[in-house]
Amino acid sequence: MRIRLDPWPIDTQGGQLSLTPFESGELIDVETPRWAAIAPRDVPKRLETVYVVDGKPRMEARLLIEDDEGSSSFAGYGAFVVGAVKLCPHGSRPAELEDVRASRILAHGPGLSVQAARLSPRHPQTGALEYTPSGFQDDQPTAPAAHLQQLMLRAEQELSHGLASRVPFDEDDDRERLTSLTIQDGTLRGRNMGGAVVGCVKTMQTMYLPPDRISLLSELKPGERTPILHLKYGNNRVTRFTWYVRLCEAPAYLHPLAGVMRLEMYAPEESDFLPPIVRAVASLSGRLLCRLGSAAHKDSRAPQNLIPTAALEQAMSRSMGDARLVERRIRTHIMREMNVPAEDLRGAAWSLN
Amino acid sequence: MNGPQLSAPLLGRILGTEDAMPTVFWFLVEQGQSVQLDDLVVARTTKPGGQEVSFYGLIDSVRKRHEGVTFESDVVDVASGVLPALVSYTARVLVTRVDPEQFVPPQPGDSVYHARGHDLKMALSADKMEAAAFPGGLLSDGQTLPINYNFVNGKSGGHINISGISGVATKTSYALFLLHSIFTSGVMGLDAADTRAVIFNVKGEDLLFLNRPNNRVVQKERDAQSAKGYPRDRYALMGLPQQAFQDVQFLTPPRGGVAGIMPDVERASGTVPYLFTVREFCARRMLPFAFSDRNASLNLGFVIGSIEDKLERLSRSGDTPYITVRDWKPDAEAQEALNEDIQFEDLDSVRIDTLSKLIAYVEFKLLEENDGSGDPKWTGRNPSTATLQAFVRRLRGVQKHLGPLIRGDISRQQAERYSPNLTNPAYRLSVVDIHRLSGPAQMFVVGVMLRDLFEYRERTAGKGVIFVVLDELNKYAPREGDSPIKDVLLDIAERGRSLGIILIGAQQTASEVERRIVSNAAIRVVGRLDMAEAERPEYRFLPQSFRARAGILQPGTMLVSQPDVPNPVLINYPFPAWATRFEEVQEEVSEANIQDLFGL
Numbered sequence: 004m005r006i007r008l009d010p011w012p013i014d015t016q017g018g019q020l021s022l023t024p025f026e027s028g029e030l031i032d033v034e035t036p037r038w039a040a041i042a043p044r045d046v047p048k049r050l051e052t053v054y055v056v057d058g059k060p061r062m063e064a065r066l067l068i069e070d071d072e073g074s075s076s077f078a079g080y081g082a083f084v085v086g087a088v089k090l091c092p093h094g095s096r097p098a099e100l101e102d103v104r105a106s107r108i109l110a111h112g113p114g115l116s117v118q119a120a121r122l123s124p125r126h127p128q129t130g131a132l133e134y135t136p137s138g139f140q141d142d143q144p145t146a147p148a149a150h151l152q153q154l155m156l157r158a159e160q161e162l163s164h165g166l167a168s169r170v171p172f173d174e175d176d177d178r179e180r181l182t183s184l185t186i187q188d189g190t191l192r193g194r195n196m197g198g199a200v201v202g203c204v205k206t207m208q209t210m211y212l213p214p215d216r217i218s219l220l221s222e223l224k225p226g227e228r229t230p231i232l233h234l235k236y237g238n239n240r241v242t243r244f245t246w247y248v249r250l251c252e253a254p255a256y257l258h259p260l261a262g263v264m265r266l267e268m269y270a271p272e273e274s275d276f277l278p279p280i281v282r283a284v285a286s287l288s289g290r291l292l293c294r295l296g297s298a299a300h301k302d303s304r305a306p307q308n309l310i311p312t313a314a315l316e317q318a319m320s321r322s323m324g325d326a327r328l329v330e331r332r333i334r335t336h337i338m339r340e341m342n343v344p345a346e347d348l349r350g351a352a353w354s355l356n
Numbered sequence: 357m358n359g360p361q362l363s364a365p366l367l368g369r370i371l372g373t374e375d376a377m378p379t380v381f382w383f384l385v386e387q388g389q390s391v392q393l394d395d396l397v398v399a400r401t402t403k404p405g406g407q408e409v410s411f412y413g414l415i416d417s418v419r420k421r422h423e424g425v426t427f428e429s430d431v432v433d434v435a436s437g438v439l440p441a442l443v444s445y446t447a448r449v450l451v452t453r454v455d456p457e458q459f460v461p462p463q464p465g466d467s468v469y470h471a472r473g474h475d476l477k478m479a480l481s482a483d484k485m486e487a488a489a490f491p492g493g494l495l496s497d498g499q500t501l502p503i504n505y506n507f508v509n510g511k512s513g514g515h516i517n518i519s520g521i522s523g524v525a526t527k528t529s530y531a532l533f534l535l536h537s538i539f540t541s542g543v544m545g546l547d548a549a550d551t552r553a554v555i556f557n558v559k560g561e562d563l564l565f566l567n568r569p570n571n572r573v574v575q576k577e578r579d580a581q582s583a584k585g586y587p588r589d590r591y592a593l594m595g596l597p598q599q600a601f602q603d604v605q606f607l608t609p610p611r612g613g614v615a616g617i618m619p620d621v622e623r624a625s626g627t628v629p630y631l632f633t634v635r636e637f638c639a640r641r642m643l644p645f646a647f648s649d650r651n652a653s654l655n656l657g658f659v660i661g662s663i664e665d666k667l668e669r670l671s672r673s674g675d676t677p678y679i680t681v682r683d684w685k686p687d688a689e690a691q692e693a694l695n696e697d698i699q700f701e702d703l704d705s706v707r708i709d710t711l712s713k714l715i716a717y718v719e720f721k722l723l724e725e726n727d728g729s730g731d732p733k734w735t736g737r738n739p740s741t742a743t744l745q746a747f748v749r750r751l752r753g754v755q756k757h758l759g760p761l762i763r764g765d766i767s768r769q770q771a772e773r774y775s776p777n778l779t780n781p782a783y784r785l786s787v788v789d790i791h792r793l794s795g796p797a798q799m800f801v802v803g804v805m806l807r808d809l810f811e812y813r814e815r816t817a818g819k820g821v822i823f824v825v826l827d828e829l830n831k832y833a834p835r836e837g838d839s840p841i842k843d844v845l846l847d848i849a850e851r852g853r854s855l856g857i858i859l860i861g862a863q864q865t866a867s868e869v870e871r872r873i874v875s876n877a878a879i880r881v882v883g884r885l886d887m888a889e890a891e892r893p894e895y896r897f898l899p900q901s902f903r904a905r906a907g908i909l910q911p912g913t914m915l916v917s918q919p920d921v922p923n924p925v926l927i928n929y930p931f932p933a934w935a936t937r938f939e940e941v942q943e944e945v946s947e948a949n950i951q952d953l954f955g956l
Contacts, residue, residue, distance in 0.1 A: 088440045098440040128465025295438055301427050310439045317424060318440075 010253070010261035011206065012303040020258065022210040028236030030211060031274040033244065034282065035230045038216055043226035043289030046092040052183040053092045053291065054101070054166045055311040056200075058085035058159035059319045060151045063326065064333045065144075068111050076112025079147030080120075080134055080333055083108070083155035084319040085162050087185075088311035092291055098311060102162065105323045108154060109134040110147040122336045132324075132332060156192055163187050164198035170280050172271045181280050186295075188312050191243065195269035199280055201288065204265040205307040211245065211265075221259035223249035226289035231281065233274040234267070242274075243267040244281050248289050250296040250306040264292065264307050364469050367391065370399060371446060372464030378411070378454055381461075383468045385445040391415055393905070394496040394926040396471040396479045397449055401462040410455050411462055412471060412479035414923060416901045417448035450899060452479060452923045470497070481920035490543035491594035492534065492916055493927030498586045500594050501927045503534075503879065504920050505543045509821050513878030513919060514853030517829075518862040519895075520883030526911045527862035527883060528559070529936070531825050532566070532601075533929045534860065538823075539784065540597050550820025554778050554809070556802055557789045558827050561621055565935035566787060567604040572940055574598075576931035590930035600934035603784040607776050609793055609801070612760035617774060620760075620792050627789070630776035632804070634678050634714055634764035638671035642762075644840040645803035646754045648796055659747045663718060666734055677771040678709035678764030683725075684717055709764030712755055719748045757797040778805060779812055779822070795831075802832060803841035810847060813855040821856040824848070829861040830868040842870060849876040866894040882906050882915040882924070898924055 009018040032038075060083040069075040086103030090096070111117050115138070122132040139150035167185040172195075184199050191202035210217065211234060219229060228248045235242050245267040253261040266288055268281050296306030302313055323329075368383040368391070370376050381399070385391055392415070399411045422434055423444040433439035449468070455478055471479040482489050482502040489502035507513040516534065518527040535553050538544065544551050557563040577589040577598070591598040608619040610629040619627045632642065643664045647656070670679055682705050708714050721734040722744045729735075735744060766774075778786045788805065790798045809822055826832065826845075833842040848859050849872060859873070866874050867889060874880075880897060882890075885906040889895075895903055897917050902924055906915060912931070917924040935941040 090440070091437050094437040096437050097434065098437050100440045126463065126465070128463055294436075301430075310433050314424065314440050321424075 007258045008256050010257045015206065015304075018206075021208070023208060025209050025211040025236070027238070028211070028234065029239070030213075031233040031235075033231055033233040033274055033277045034285075038219060038230065040219065040223050040227040041230060041286070043228070043293075044286040046287045046291055047181070047283070048093070050092055050181050050184060050287070052166075053090050054163070054183065054185045055088040055090070055188075055295070055309060055315060056085065056159060056163045056166070056185050057188040057312055057315045057319065058083065058155045059316065059323070060148075060155040061323055061326065062148050062151060063329050065147065068115060068117065070115045070117065072116070074114055076115055076142050077144050077147055078109065078111040078115075078117075079151065081108050081110055081147065081151040082106065082323045082329075083151055083158065084322050085155060085159045086315055086319055086322075087162060087166060088315050089166075090311060092287075092294075098314075100315070100318050103315070103318045103322050105319075106154075106158070107132055107134045108151060109136045110150045111136060111138055112142045112146065113138060113140055120336065122332045124332065132329065159187070160193060160196060163200045164196040167198035167200050168280070169197050170199050170269070170278050172276070172278060181283050184284060186309070191267055191269060195271070197269075199284060200268065201284055202267045203292075203307070203309070204267065205304065207260065207263070207265055220247055220249075220263050221253075223247070223263065225249050225251050225262075226293050228285060228289050231277060231285050233270055233277075235272075235274075239272070242270045242272050244270040244277070244285075246285050246288075248292055250292050262306055364472065365389065366467055367397060367470055368447070368468045370462050370464050370466045370468060374446075376462050376464055376466075378459040378461055379451050380413075380448065381411070381451070382446050382448050385418075385447060391418060391447050392496055393418060395447075396476060396495065396497075396499075397447075397468050398471045398475040398479065399449070399462050399466050399468045401460065401466045403458070403460060407456075407458075409458050409460060409462075410475075410478070411449070411451050412453040412455065412475065413449040413451040414479070414925065415447045416450045416899060416923075418446070420445045450923050452921055453481065472499070480925070484920055487545070488543065490541040491537050491596060492918075493914065493929040494586075494590055494593060495925065495927060498584065498593060501916065501925055503916070503918055505538070507878040507919050508538070508858060509544075509547070510853030510856060510858060514858050515849060515877040516858070516860045516879040516881065517866065517874050517877035518860070518881040518883065518914075519866045519889075520862075520864065520885060520909075520914075522864055527881075528563070528825070528827055529912075529932060530881060530883070530914055530929060531555075531860045531862060532563075532932065532934070535785070535823060535825070536601065536933070537594070537596055539601075540599070541595065544820070547820040550818050551822075552779060552784060552786070552820070553823040553825065554786045554788060554805070555825040556827070557787055558791050558798070560791060561789070561938070562936050563787050564606050564608075564621065564627060564789065565938060565941050566601040566785065567626075568935045568941045569600045570932055570935045570940045573931050573933045580931070590928075591933065594930075598930075598933045601785050603782065604787060605780065605783040605785075606787045606789065608789040609797070610760050610763075610774070617763075617766070617770065621789065629774050630788070631760070631766075631771075631774050632762050633766070633771045633775075634708060634711065634762055635671050635674070635676065636775075637711070637714070637762050638667035638679060640804075640808075641668055642800070642804050643667060645800045645807075646758060646796070647750060648799045648839050648841070656743060656747055656750070659743060662736055663722075663734070663747070666721075667714075667718075675768075676764075677766050677768060678707050679714075680705050680707050681717060682706070684720055686716065686720075707764075711759050711762045713764075714762075715748070715751050715755055718751065722748060754796045754800075757794045758800055761793075761797060761801065776805065778809060799832065799839070799841050802826065803844055806841070806844045806848065809857060810844060810852070810855070813852075813857050818856070821858050823858050823860055825860045825862075827862045829863040829873065830865060833870040833873050835868055835870055845873055846870065849873040865889050865892075867892040878919055880917045880924075882909075882917075883913070884909045884911075902926075 009020050011018045062079050062081045064080040066078040068078040082105045084105040087101040088098055089101045090098035109120055117136040119136055120134040139146050163185045168181050168183050181199060187200050187202050190204050229246050231244050231246045234245045247263055247265050249263050251262040295309040297308055297310050299305045302308050366386050367389050368385045371382040371384055374382040395415045401409050420443050422441040425441045430439055434441045476499055477483050480502055485502055485504040488505040490505050492501045492503035495501055520527050555563055581589050606627040607630040608621045608627045610631050611618045611620040617629050619629045621627055641664050644660055684706050708717055721731045723730055725731045790801050833845040848857050863869050887907040890903040890906045902915055913928045915924040915926050
């Protein structure tokens with residue numbers, strides 16, 4: 004009998020053991036037809052900055068809003084935060100958090116006149132919460148949360164691409180050099196926006212490779228990668244460059260794919276051109292990610308959950324504030340809006356504490 | 357009132373992750389700001405009614421750590437630029453004063469500023485001192501620490517006690533600096549003319565050049581100024597003149613075993629020998645001070661008291677330095693034993709002009725007269741011959757120590773000239789050298805002189821005060837045991853301040869000094885301490901963090917505790933402007949020196 008552990012924590016949905024085969028798509032060798040491990044290259048000197056970007060939404064209260072004209076809709080107080088860790092891949096500067104700031108949204112349904120809400124704290128030192136109204140079209144109970152997620156993703160994309168070098172998808176255009184690269188947590192979403200942005204897929208749920216190629220993944224040494232593939236799926240609506248990298252030696256007791264990560268970058272629809280920047284990114288990705296990878300005793304999702312990502316997640320949660328405190332403030336705010344007398348309000352606030 | 361402080365840069369904000377209390381709080385230091393231990397700060401909070409409460413205090417702990425990282429090994433990732441982390445720089449404040457006195461906690465997020473100007477005065481309670489403040493040293497940021505003179509001169513309190521390891525704690529240096537500051541800052545006001553100081557020099561000839569400028573002070577102060585980044589030198593910062601002591605007399609014991617009276621020092625210029633006449637010894641009841649361990653036997657104490665009376669009676673006739681007796685005819689054997697020629701004034705009168713003769717006479721009266729049963733008037737109802745023998749034996753024991761100090765073989769003019777006068781109006785500072793004296797002689801000199809001072813002030817309690825600087829208190833007033841000099845010191849400690857005698861005492865270990873002496877000191881100063889010593893109850897006035905610090909203090913740095921300020925304050929004080937040893941004496945550029953230099 005042969006038993007192997009799933010590398011992911013027990014409460015991770017799906018885990019690593021179940022890999023759905025990839026059926027409705029097309030996979031093209033764009034780098035080389037020779038299916039073998041490619042050794043990592045050093046991070047070139049000119050790449051001075053790497054950004055690790057992530058985002059996080061949080062619904063803070065689900066609401067039912069009724070405006071003065073009598074129309075009503077589902078709504079929600081929510082917050083989202085996107086941010087980046089700015090670091091030097093050569094280790095010559097301290098890593099810094101960049102733009103980690105929560106935005107607060109009062110998401111509401113269509114056709115409502117809604118004012119911004121300012122939630123004042125009991126103590127002036129603890130700062131006010133300001134919710135900016137933002138409307139959505141659907142009028143469904145889940146729409147506020149979905150809207151918040153959309154806002155977050157949009158902000159994350161803008162941040163990712165704003166920070167990275169541009170990728171010229173034209174064979175003749177080689178002016179842009181890879182000086183800054185963005186690593187984004189998870190698969191890339193939406194359309195190509197032109198930046199050198201790499202998506203890191205931590206949990207592999209779909210196996211894009213045909214069965215005869217899978218064995219290479221477990222043979223990869225730390226830092227080594229597979230050749231770059233051109234991937235089309237969703238009826239050719241989505242095109243990506245993708246490759247696999249191993250971040251660490253998997254201990255014998257783990258699933259053989261533990262420590263293997265799939266990376267992707269935006270690709271043009273035509274599969275005959277591999278921009279040099281993409282190849283450069285793929286070549287340095289092994290070394291870079293091995294450096295950024297976490298250790299098992301520090302992070303249960305190690306090594307895929309990168310050190311900067313974990314720090315960023317922590318900073319993002321913190322920047323949104325304690326959920327219970329925010330909820331308490333929302334309740335007090337609503338009481339105040341209802342013109343509850345001050346004494347009763349104090350009583351209510353205390354009891355809510 | 358708070359106008360000028362508002363423009364000061366924000367130093368930090370009170371933490372919400374540590375308890376903020378009326379007596380102690382932590383704050384986060386703003387980026388670009390720097391604080392160190394002992395900085396004085398002020399935090400203000402506003403009560404719900406709008407009233408502002410200020411918390412003044414000093415920083416007793418500062419720390420930095422990575423914030424937001426969980427594992428200790430994360431420091432490697434932070435340092436290699438992979439893991440973003442903030443360095444949190446925080447400081448703990450011990451509150452010394454709350455104004456107005458409303459002991460509410462400050463609010464997390466409240467602003468903290470450096471205490472300067474008015475705030476500094478409030479933090480150090482200088483507003484309560486007003487004209488009574490004199491500089492006691494410089495705080496870590498170069499501001500002056502005021503000490504309340506009313507707690508020095510006896511008005512509200514008195515006495516200063518300094519503890520610290522010899523050599524590195526520089527207790528005497530600080531005592532001298534305080535004297536310099538008191539003398540030259542103008543804090544004494546109208547009492548200045550009547551204020552004196554007496555220093556007992558117990559170590560080397562260090563204090564025999566206090567009236568000469570120090571040739572290293574200018575350079576030392578220049579170095580300190582640039583090292584600490586002060587705008588001016590430390591004397592100028594405190595408004596004190598950089599000068600040696602003025603109007604100083606140096607009293608040294610006479611050299612023993614030589615003809616004539618010569619000071620027993622290597623570099624004698626400017627020093628005057630001091631001695632006591634045999635008649636003074638008897639008349640002024642100095643006998644007890646010859647016995648440093650009166651408690652050795654109860655009976656001995658009784659004998660001393662009774663002999664003291666007899667000697668005093670003997671001294672009443674005449675005013676010569678010696679005394680004469682008629683009932684004693686030293687036999688040849690005794691003469692030989694004394695090895696001195698006893699002069700017969702006439703047939704039945706003997707002149708006692710040395711201590712050894714006096715002792716021989718006492719021995720005769722106690723043990724030899726009447727065929728060995730002694731003079732009943734002298735022996736009285738004394739218990740046993742053994743006790744009397746013990747008394748004489750002990751007296752003989754100290755004879756060689758005290759012999760050079762107690763003389764009768766001098767002229768009346770000499771006696772007058774060499775009689776130590778510590779209250780001479782011509783001198784503001786008297787240095788009494790005792791470092792060459794043996795233990796018993798030191799005890800004798802200090803005891804006799806202090807008692808004289810005490811009696812002088814009892815007779816003529818005037819304005820001004822007499823400061824007495826005495827090192828090695830643990831020797832003169834040990835915690836255990838009893839001695840005449842300890843009695844005098846206790847008297848000074850307990851009653852001295854009402855009479856205007858102020859003890860500036862110092863010792864290595866306060867735990868070995870009579871508790872009542874240390875506890876009577878209003879101002880307590882601690883230099884470098886032994887770590888074990890610092891944990892003794894005598895140092896409870898230091899907060900725990902200060903006790904730990906006392907083990908690493910450098911020379912020139914002291915912790916000063918005074919009644920007005922609930923916490924001790926760390927200060928540094930300038931290099932002496934007066935020479936503290938011969939090599940430091942500034943060459944005087946005189947005509948003669950220049951001629952020497954050029955071989956003219």
